[in-house]
Amino acid sequence: MTTIKDVAREAGTSIATVSYVINGKVGEVSEATRQQVMAAIARTGYRPNITARNLQSSQTKLMGYAWHDIRHGQMNPILDQFTYLLAQSAEAAGYHLLTFTHNDDNWEAVYHELIRTRRVDGFVISNTKQDDPRIAYLMRDGFPFVSFGQANPDWDFPYVDTDGAHGVYVAVNTLIGLGHKRIAMVGWPEGSLSGDARLRGYRRAMQEAALPVPSVYVQRGEQLEQTGRDALRLWRALPPADQPTAVVAVTDLIAIGVITEAKAVGIRVGHDLAVIGHDDVPLAQYLDPALTTIRQPLDAISRAVVAMLHPLIAGEPLAYRRDLVVPQLILRQSHG
């Protein structure tokens, strides 16, 4: 491997001078020697050893990101995309992504080790839950991190999140604009920050339009297709005049459940029943009918996360610690 020494020898200068030109210390080195050094670098194909640089500057240029636990069949295609985009954003900012794993039992030990051995400069957290202990831990430790998703309204930590209430609000208003009056929603069980926000958007839109929301119109369940099926089945048991003509689901998977059940009983989705999902999973556009859904701007989110973590690592003050990103309604066929 060629080192800075080789280049110095090749260029007939000292290693300091080579370092100067590499790091663009303008005015610090004459144009003549700069050329010498550049030529030597080109000739040798030299690239500075990043580990040496890191030791010297006591940083790693690495952002740590824990994989969401994949084992429970709890696949989350959104997070897969996010990870990819995050890696891209990190690279654009001169970092790389160190992806690591942990489980419910050892997460603290894993984070602790990563911090104490100075493996990474900071963390990105996702898949947060209410009172997320990882966030509590990192706040306590004072180690740089930014979260995609909230944890507790009373905690002050840097995060980026989708404005879930707004997304659903827009979706419901779109439905209302189409003439729907009996609009229902399937959400997650109470206590989920993002789930509750989405529900809030629904209620606000309905309220502003003075549309009634009988309690049966708000169904809740786990993140399963079955949840959507169950909800529709239940609504089908209502008198025809009370049955919802449109449904918003808290996620695409649940929307798929609604659609599957509808098709099974002969309801034409997009005609007799409007369905809107949330997240725009990779499959959504290929479904029949193509799923209208609320898309989280994952690229913008990943960029925002990196844009906050970067100064945080550098010890610079943050312009803002909370960033709410507006989602986008992707109109396809199922809202028909």
Add this chain to the structure above:
Amino acid sequence: MTTIKDVAREAGTSIATVSYVINGKVGEVSEATRQQVMAAIARTGYRPNITARNLQSSQTKLMGYAWHDIRHGQMNPILDQFTYLLAQSAEAAGYHLLTFTHNDDNWEAVYHELIRTRRVDGFVISNTKQDDPRIAYLMRDGFPFVSFGQANPDWDFPYVDTDGAHGVYVAVNTLIGLGHKRIAMVGWPEGSLSGDARLRGYRRAMQEAALPVPSVYVQRGEQLEQTGRDALRLWRALPPADQPTAVVAVTDLIAIGVITEAKAVGIRVGHDLAVIGHDDVPLAQYLDPALTTIRQPLDAISRAVVAMLHPLIAGEPLAYRRDLVVPQLILRQSHG
């Protein structure tokens, strides 16, 4: 941050001694001083700075892994799982995974930079294609890497792969054992290494059972649901006595296409038609009927990949350079 110096001072020894006990140089240090040092370490919560270690040993303890390009809607849930499992395997071997991105145009520059700056110790390649240029590049460069998937039968490089022929062979034999005689297959376009292997398994099983394979029984198409639908539609146009009673698809997505089309025309999958997919995507078990499929043992593969890359990085000789892993037939309902 506490360093080895702090611990030495705290323990009243030299930093060398501290280093010895950290690295378990047995017999090199008396039990008494070992205790001193251990106590000092415990007291200070000291953990060795990994960057310093890396510089000293000129390694990074990082394995580089490029994300498959996610943009073309070419989602590949298998690779998402693989990445997770790979990170786990790497960690079990004392490494971490550095996930990076590149596109079709800049991939060489990206790999080059990672290598020249000594960012990682080696690479894991996946999503390989015929004559994969990344593999050609890495072979030429002599940089340590292991591939999940093949590239060219004539190239000698370390890889791990699923024995796709064997998997389909077993699946078809299972179908034959169930009494099926008219078994068809949907594959990928010619020229795909793994696609062709799977097709080979099909042909071998059919041949051994002396079952005819009219050319119409082998359909090919892109990795789309539509491919499966088209295939079934085409077979439905055959005289009833010629229509296949069982179908094996080269992937679950294509199998889903077959099933969707079958349901649309009133064929009861699992009764009138047996369908077997390939890969066991996360959704497979939730489909209706639950999809029987051939699962690649991704955990074993990821472990095998790391088990090869590790000695490769250390410059140790490899016991073997090719590892074919046997897939597993997951019996659910769709095979009837």
Add this chain to the structure above:
DNA sequence: CTGTTAGCGCTTTCAC
């Protein structure tokens, strides 16, 4: 058995 010391490859004062 333990400590001194020479690097690993780079950046950055501080002289000249």
Add this chain to the structure above:
DNA sequence: GTGAAAGCGCTAACAG
């Protein structure tokens, strides 16, 4: 403008 030299935190000869 350029170079000598002191580290960054750690490991590993090499003495003692």
